[in-house]
Amino acid sequence: MAMTASDRARKNRALQKFIAKRYQRRKIVNGLAYLAIGIATLTALVPLFSVSEFILRKGLPGLNWDFFTGLPQPVGEPGSGMANSIVGTAILVLLGSLIGLPWGIAIGIYLAEYGRGRAAGIVRFSVDMLSSVPSIIVGLFVYTAIVVPMKQFSAFSGGVALGILMIPTIARSSEELLKLVPQHIREAGLALGLPRWKVVLQIVLRGSMSGIITAVILAIARVAGETAPLLFTAFNNRFWHDGLGQPISSLPVQIYTYAISPYDEWHRQAWAAALVLVVFVFAVNLGARTIFRNKTKGSHV
Amino acid sequence: MSEVILETKKLVAGFGDLDAVKGIDLRFEKNSVTAIIGPSGCGKSTYIRCLNRLHEEVPGAYSSGEVLLNGENIQGLRVDPVAIRRRIGMVFQKPNPFPSLSIFDNVCVGLKLSGVRKSSVLKEVVETSLRAAALWDEVKDKLDAPGVSLSGGQQQRLCIARTLAVEPTVLLMDEPTSALDPISTAKIEELVTDLKKRVTIVIVTHNMQQAARISDRTAFFLLGDLIEFDDTSRLFTAPKQEQTERYITGRFG
Ligand SMILES: Nc1ncnc2c1ncn2[C@@H]1O[C@H](COP(=O)(O)OP(=O)(O)OP(=O)(O)O)[C@@H](O)[C@H]1O
Ligand SMILES: [Mg+2]
Numbered sequence: 430m431a432m433t434a435s436d437r438a439r440k441n442r443a444l445q446k447f448i449a450k451r452y453q454r455r456k457i458v459n460g461l462a463y464l465a466i467g468i469a470t471l472t473a474l475v476p477l478f479s480v481s482e483f484i485l486r487k488g489l490p491g492l493n494w495d496f497f498t499g500l501p502q503p504v505g506e507p508g509s510g511m512a513n514s515i516v517g518t519a520i521l522v523l524l525g526s527l528i529g530l531p532w533g534i535a536i537g538i539y540l541a542e543y544g545r546g547r548a549a550g551i552v553r554f555s556v557d558m559l560s561s562v563p564s565i566i567v568g569l570f571v572y573t574a575i576v577v578p579m580k581q582f583s584a585f586s587g588g589v590a591l592g593i594l595m596i597p598t599i600a601r602s603s604e605e606l607l608k609l610v611p612q613h614i615r616e617a618g619l620a621l622g623l624p625r626w627k628v629v630l631q632i633v634l635r636g637s638m639s640g641i642i643t644a645v646i647l648a649i650a651r652v653a654g655e656t657a658p659l660l661f662t663a664f665n666n667r668f669w670h671d672g673l674g675q676p677i678s679s680l681p682v683q684i685y686t687y688a689i690s691p692y693d694e695w696h697r698q699a700w701a702a703a704l705v706l707v708v709f710v711f712a713v714n715l716g717a718r719t720i721f722r723n724k725t726k727g728s729h730v
Numbered sequence: 731m732s733e734v735i736l737e738t739k740k741l742v743a744g745f746g747d748l749d750a751v752k753g754i755d756l757r758f759e760k761n762s763v764t765a766i767i768g769p770s771g772c773g774k775s776t777y778i779r780c781l782n783r784l785h786e787e788v789p790g791a792y793s794s795g796e797v798l799l800n801g802e803n804i805q806g807l808r809v810d811p812v813a814i815r816r817r818i819g820m821v822f823q824k825p826n827p828f829p830s831l832s833i834f835d836n837v838c839v840g841l842k843l844s845g846v847r848k849s850s851v852l853k854e855v856v857e858t859s860l861r862a863a864a865l866w867d868e869v870k871d872k873l874d875a876p877g878v879s880l881s882g883g884q885q886q887r888l889c890i891a892r893t894l895a896v897e898p899t900v901l902l903m904d905e906p907t908s909a910l911d912p913i914s915t916a917k918i919e920e921l922v923t924d925l926k927k928r929v930t931i932v933i934v935t936h937n938m939q940q941a942a943r944i945s946d947r948t949a950f951f952l953l954g955d956l957i958e959f960d961d962t963s964r965l966f967t968a969p970k971q972e973q974t975e976r977y978i979t980g981r982f983g
Contacts, residue, residue: 545789617826617889620784621840621896622816631843636830 481707488704491697496705501667501683504692511702513669514683517584518706520670521663521679522653524588525595529652530645532592533599534634537641540600541607542615542629553604560597567593568658576662584670584677587663594655595648602644606637639720646717650710656681680706735760735930736781736799736818736900743773743780743793750776752954753795758900763922763931765941765962768951769977774934777951778902781932782818783811799900819898819929823905825885827877827892833869836877836888840896855895862928863891864921883914890921894929901925903933907940919944938978942966950974 499510540553568590575586610633618628634641664676665686680702687699736758743751750773758764766774779785780793783804796803804814827836835842837856846852856873860866865887869880877888886906893901903922907915922931922944935941941948942962949959950971958965958974969975 611826613822613824613826614828616784616787617822617828617892618839619787620782620815620820620822621892622812622814622819623840623843624812627843632828632830632839636828638830 484700484704484707487697487700489701491699491701492704496698496701500669504694509694509698511678511680511683511698511705513666514678514680514702515705517663517666517670517678518653518680520584520677521587521591521659522649524584524673525591525652526645526649528589528592529595529599529648533596533648534603534641536596536600537603537607538629538634540604542625542633556597556600559593560601563657564590564594564655565657565660568661571658572661579674581674582662582664582676583674584663585673587659587677587679588673590658590662591652591655594652594658598648598651599641599644602647603637603641606640606644607633609640610636643717643720646713646720650713650717653713654681654706654710656685660685732762733760734758736797736932738777738781739796739798741777741780741793741795741797743776743785743791743795745788745792746790750954751780751793754951754954754956756949756956756959758930758932759947760930761926761928762946763926763933763944765945765948766932766934766951767936767938767941767948767977768957770936772951773954774951775904778820778904778932778934781900781902782815782820784815784820786811816896817898818900818902819893819896820902820904821886821889821893821906824909825882825889827880827885827888829876829878831877832874833877833880833888834873837891837895840892844896856891859891859895860888862894862925863887864917864924865891881914883910883917886910886914886918887921890918894925899929901929901931903931905934905936908936915940938966950977952977 495508495510497510497515498512499508500513501511502509536552536556540549540556543549544552571586571590571593575589576582579586614636615628615633618632619625623632659679659682663679663682665682666676666678670677684699684702684706687695687702690696734757738754738756740753740755741751742749742753752773754777756764766778768774776785781797785791785793793805795805797805799814799817803809828839831839834856837859838846838852841852841855846855857866857870860869865884868884869875869888877885880888886909890906907918910918919940922933925931933941933945945962947960948962948965950957950965950969950973952973958969958971960970965974966978969978
């Protein structure tokens with residue numbers, strides 16, 4: 430039986446109505462999904478903002494010129510500050526980088542360029558394990574390995590602890606970045622009659638330098654706030670640093686020391702230090718990400 | 731017959747347990763252009779990559795047989811592949827200038843990383859190599875621009891210049907024009923004919939007109955075997971093997 434023209438038209442209209450209804454429904458579901466995602470995002474942001482707001486509110490009153498230039502003073506005396514802790518953190522982070530950077534990059538190069546089969550698997554697994562070891566355990570390890578034999582808390586041991594903590598991040602991110610460099614670039618270098626290590630260091634690594642620098646900066650930002658591993662390595666110092674063999678002050682440990690003290694004035698300074706640390710980490714993160722975004726645009730075509 | 735500079739004897743190569751090249755004997759004469767043609771997957775790239783020992787860089791790759799450069803076997807653990815690759819340069823299918831380097835550095839990176847530091851020497855090499863690759867006039871005012879900022883055809887000529895800068899005696903080209911437009915292709919074909927005076931060229935191509943235009947001799951590969959090897963004019967006009975004829979007339983399959 431053939432369908433007449435009016436039959437067909439009727440069917441068509443019905444279909445269109447059905448589609449329109451479905452479309453309405455989809456629009457509503459879509460709207461609900463957006464709403465849910467929006468709420469979830471907001472909830473995730475709430476802790477971040479409240480922590481920032483809290484630190485800002487508590488920290489600002491303690492910030493003044495003396496805070497950046499003075500040394501810790503007994504309670505009640507004027508001119509108390511954390512200059513030594515700020516410089517100490519800088520020294521510790523620098524020491525940590527000197528250790529963590531070459532080590533981490535070397536592991537990254539091994540994993541990306543040379544490591545094959547079982548051995549590489551074991552190394553990769555160990556690095557991942559290391560990155561999930563609580564930082565206090567790393568501190569304990571350095572304590573037994575360096576502090577005990579030297580019979581002395583020291584800036585050196587604190588730097589080693591931070592360096593060890595930096596290794597996994599740097600190793601894995603440089604591995605990933607090196608793997609982004611296409612294989613044909615390596616072959617082009619080899620085909621020129623260059624030895625493999627030169628191709629890796631001078632061509633592949635150089636091409637990923639901006640990314641690796643970003644990874645290093647992020648690793649620095651991460652360890653700058655570490656407290657636990659410094660408690661029994663670098664320890665603390667009320668005075669200016671006195672060589673790598675002596676205890677050294679750092680912002681996180683100083684915050685800890687002041688925070689558990691009974692004095693209001695010290696509490697205020699601890700908050701100020703927390704604010705400085707957070708701003709530093711935040712600025713470094715932001716800076717590194719901006720550099721990375723600009724540098725990766727358009728390279729490696 | 732003129733002097734044979736490069737030769738393979740019973741060259742077998744493959745990956746894992748797949749033989750991609752199944753015992754190929756070929757001779758390349760000095761200052762000649764030899765084209766290798768054949769359907770996709772017949773082992774042309776694998777073969778040509780054995781000639782400069784790049785094949786062994788692929789995980790799981792193996793090869794056996796002999797590759798003779800000036801009569802000396804260059805296969806085996808006792809020969810340093812780095813030294814071989816200096817004498818046998820390679821240009822790839824996809825232009826692959828080093829992304830982090832300028833045009834200038836792309837050309838002289840081979841020399842620079844081998845310890846040549848004198849800037850007058852480097853400058854001269856860059857100019858002669860770019861001239862030899864017919865690129866000098868187009869880039870002489872922007873040598874500091876990144877190599878990857880050039881067009882595809884220019885990038886490929888940059889890669890040729892980079893290879894020429896280390897003065898190889900043999901130049902391997904694996905489908906050097908397959909990613910390029912007709913004009914760039916014509917430039918590179920012209921270049922090949924020109925370069926023949928200084929180097930011996932082995933070129934893999936899917937373009938039979940190209941093989942006919944620029945090569946002196948042609949080898950036809952099929953499934954890892956050498957089916958026919960002859961003067962280009964003879965191979966394309968009077969092939970001896972039926973398979974060759976079917977392939978060059980496009981009736982393969
Ligand atoms: N890296 C690799 N690992 C495993 N097998 C490979 C690899 N490269 C190539 N092969 C295989 O070796 C055989 C020959 O490949 P080859 O690249 O030499 O062919 P070709 O003649 O160059 O082809 P085309 O014309 O498409 O470039 C193919 O069967 C291919 O699947
Ligand atoms: Mg190929």
